[in-house]
Amino acid sequence: xxxxxxxxxxxxxxxxxxxxxxxxxPPNVLFIVVDDLxxxxxxxxxTQVRSPHIxxxxxxxxxxxxxxxxxxxxxPSRVSFxxxxxxxxxxxxxxxxxxxxxxxxxxxxxxFFRQQGxxxxxxxxxxxxxxxxxxxxxxxxxxxxGEDAGEQAAIKxxxxxxxxxxxWFELExxxxxxxxxxxxxxxxxxxxxxxxxxxxxFLAAGFHKPHLPWTAxxxxxxxxxxxDLTPPAEPALRNVPPIALQTELSGFEQPDSRAGxxxxxxxxxxxxxxxIGQLLDELDRGDLWKNTVVVLLGDxxxxxxxxxxxxxxxxxxxxxxxxxxxxxxxxxxxxRVVTTPVELVDVYPTLADLAxxxxxxxxxxxxxxxxxxxxxxDPGRIARSLVYHYDVAGKRDVxxxxxxxxxxxxxxxxxxxxxxxxxxxxxxxxxYHNRAxxxxxxxxxxxxxxxxxxxxxxxxxxxxxxxALAPAGSAK
Numbered sequence: 001x002x003x004x005x006x007x008x009x010x011x012x013x014x015x016x017x018x019x020x021x022x023x024x025x026p027p028n029v030l031f032i033v034v035d036d037l038x039x040x041x042x043x044x045x046x047t048q049v050r051s052p053h054i055x056x057x058x059x060x061x062x063x064x065x066x067x068x069x070x071x072x073x074x075x076p077s078r079v080s081f082x083x084x085x086x087x088x089x090x091x092x093x094x095x096x097x098x099x100x101x102x103x104x105x106x107x108x109x110x111x112f113f114r115q116q117g118x119x120x121x122x123x124x125x126x127x128x129x130x131x132x133x134x135x136x137x138x139x140x141x142x143x144x145x146g147e148d149a150g151e152q153a154a155i156k157x158x159x160x161x162x163x164x165x166x167x168w169f170e171l172e173x174x175x176x177x178x179x180x181x182x183x184x185x186x187x188x189x190x191x192x193x194x195x196x197x198x199x200x201x202f203l204a205a206g207f208h209k210p211h212l213p214w215t216a217x218x219x220x221x222x223x224x225x226x227x228d229l230t231p232p233a234e235p236a237l238r239n240v241p242p243i244a245l246q247t248e249l250s251g252f253e254q255p256d257s258r259a260g261x262x263x264x265x266x267x268x269x270x271x272x273x274x275x276i277g278q279l280l281d282e283l284d285r286g287d288l289w290k291n292t293v294v295v296l297l298g299d300x301x302x303x304x305x306x307x308x309x310x311x312x313x314x315x316x317x318x319x320x321x322x323x324x325x326x327x328x329x330x331x332x333x334x335x336r337v338v339t340t341p342v343e344l345v346d347v348y349p350t351l352a353d354l355a356x357x358x359x360x361x362x363x364x365x366x367x368x369x370x371x372x373x374x375x376x377x378d379p380g381r382i383a384r385s386l387v388y389h390y391d392v393a394g395k396r397d398v399x400x401x402x403x404x405x406x407x408x409x410x411x412x413x414x415x416x417x418x419x420x421x422x423x424x425x426x427x428x429x430x431x432y433h434n435r436a437x438x439x440x441x442x443x444x445x446x447x448x449x450x451x452x453x454x455x456x457x458x459x460x461x462x463x464x465x466x467x468a469l470a471p472a473g474s475a476k
Contacts (some may be wrong), residue, residue, distance in 0.1 A: 002004070016266050020415070024443065026116075027291050027293050027329070027330040027331070028202070028203075028226055028278065028288065028291060028292040028293070029202045029203070029259050029293050029294075030205070030295070032205045032206075032294070033078075033124075033126060034209075034210045034298050034301045034324075035205045035208050035211040035298075035300075036209075036212075037210060037300055038264060038298065038319060038323070039150055039301070039324055040304075043058035043059070043143075044063075048165065048229065050223050050266075050270045051255035051269060051273040052277070053057060053277030054296065056280070057294065057328050058226055058326050059098065059334065059335060060224060060328040061327050061328020061329065061336070061337060061369040062290075062326070062327050062332055062333065062339045062372050063324075063325075063326050063337050063340045064326070064327075064342050064344065065338060066383070067322065067323050067341075067343070067344065068321050068344070068383040069081075069322075069323050069324035069343075070383065070384070070385055071087040071093065071385065072301065072314055072315065072320040072387055073093045073248070073314055073464055074095060074299055075094065075127075075153045076094070076464070078126070078127055078149060078299055078389070079097070079098075080133075080344065080349070081109075081205070082108045082109045082110075082126075082127065082134075082204075082350065083103055083108055083109075083348075084345060084359070084364060085103060085362065086345055086386075087458065088458045089103070089461060093388055093461050093464050094461070094462050094464045095128060096132065098394060099435060101136060101389070105358075105362075106362075109347075109348050110126070110134070110137035110138060111136055111361060112348075113351075114137060114139070114201060117199070118199070118200050119194070120137060120203075120204075121139055121141065121202075121204070122137075122140075122141045122142075122205075123141070123186040123310075124143050124180065124183035124184075124187075125208050126206040127140075129143075130186035132284075143183060144183060145327030146177060146179035146181075147177040147178075147179045147182065148171060148175070148178040148181075148215075150167075150171040150172055150173070151268050152168075153215060154169040159217075163252065163253055164249060164252035165252050165254065165256075166212055166264070167255070167264075168213065168260065168263070168264025168267070170216070170218045170221050172217075173217060174217055180208055180271070180275055181275065181449070183241075184278055187204075187205040187368075188282045189274065191282040191286065195285075195286030195287075196287060201206075205276075207273050209267050210268035212312075213269045214261075214264035216264075216270070220270045220271045221263065223267065224255065224262075224266050226263050229259040229262045231262065231305060231306075234307075234430070235430070236432070237308055237432055237434075238432060238434060240307075241418065241420075241421065242412050242419075243391060243398065243461065244315065244421060245307065246389045247310045247313060247320065248311075248465050248467070249314035249436065249466065252311075254309055254311075255311070261304065261305065262305075265302070266359065276296070280446060291330050291433035292330070293327065293328075293329065293332065293355070294326075295325075295327050295347060295351065296324065297324060297344060297347065298325075299344075300320060300321065301319050301322050301323055303315065303319045306319055306430070307319070307431075312390075312464060315387065316385065316387050316411050318409065318430075319431075321385040325342065327372065331354055331390070332354075332373075333372070333375070336372065338368075338371050338377070338470070339377055340371055340377045340378045340383055340406070341381060341405065342368055342381070343365055343383045344386070345364055346366055347365070348363055350365075350368040351365075353369045359452070361383055362466045370474070373438045379406060382405050384404065386399060386400070386402070387399075387400045387402075388400070389413065389466075390466065391418055398413055398414035398417075398418050398422070399411070399414065399415075399458050401452055403452055407426055408423060408424055409431065410422045410452070412452055420434075420436040421436055422434065422435050422436040422438075422441055423435070424441070438449075
């Protein structure tokens, strides 16, 4: 399936046709996307997870502490940050809409770099899948089913009529034949081959894990003992509207063990961390850091049994919308921690800015370069996110629009008719006590609500709801 030797002849030819060295060659880009990755990383304060390679990437560059996805689901999020346009503009809220169908005039991020003379190649889950991708963005792209029998069996079990609950599986092999292992090997080889060329490259590595089902080699499960992963006690939910308590897996059974599920998720994180380490090692070997920008991000967060038993994504809580975002390499100072709220839609204009390129028109994010290089925060900057939930009583989909300031998050469901939420970062970082009706927070609520009024209404489109809450007879 993955026959590297059969593809590298063509790849090397296309990457080596540089047309001569430019006087000031723009930097290479290594773009790393990890599916379903929340903040379960050492560099984000999780003391249980082993993530040494992502941690060293963060130490080498800038870590954004409050980065947010624009829609907490795979395809809508990826369409957004790969086109530089918000879901309210694209109208993409489901898994099967390609960007070229939703916004045919948009130039996707890898296509933009290809148009600027970069060699572009991708492996893994960059766009949601091949059907929702952009074939014209790549000199070469690959993402197959993998060759690990244990992984294939686990995936077949999940999507072949399983009950939907989170499950985890230890793999007998070393992980090199899994989808992620094969794709990492491809990108690693491309990095090595490009070290000797004069043409700048844009290489994208998309990792499937820690998406369900949680499969990783046994040695990564061995890093965690289930008895050591007792989830911390959580405060009671207070005044949270019922419509807020939905995720992709609402209505499905809980996993057999929350601690066991944490072990499965963490094992997958450590497995992917090891593969990312291989890519970073290749940059070390080729001495490529001085002229390469590395970006690592999660496409959205992931609940792990918090908030009364929520799992997966598709909520408006931080656990679902907040993501890791790390940038390192050429022009990026080491050890920077940015606490200003930022958005994944900002990544596209930032990469164009760092490369000294004029971005396409109609990008809706803002370059993060000032936050990276000036060493100052932007207290007035806000982030925002959108998600659709299902109003069971009204049998309709309603929008949850969220705006995030430095010290709070405010959400309105159906413009406030189905509920409002305000969480104070200082006193309730985990978001359990909704204070939207608290008189002491009235000024903050008014400020946040006014900000929401400036946001355009979401473009009409089919809404993605938790599968178990879909009405009888509808597509799930």
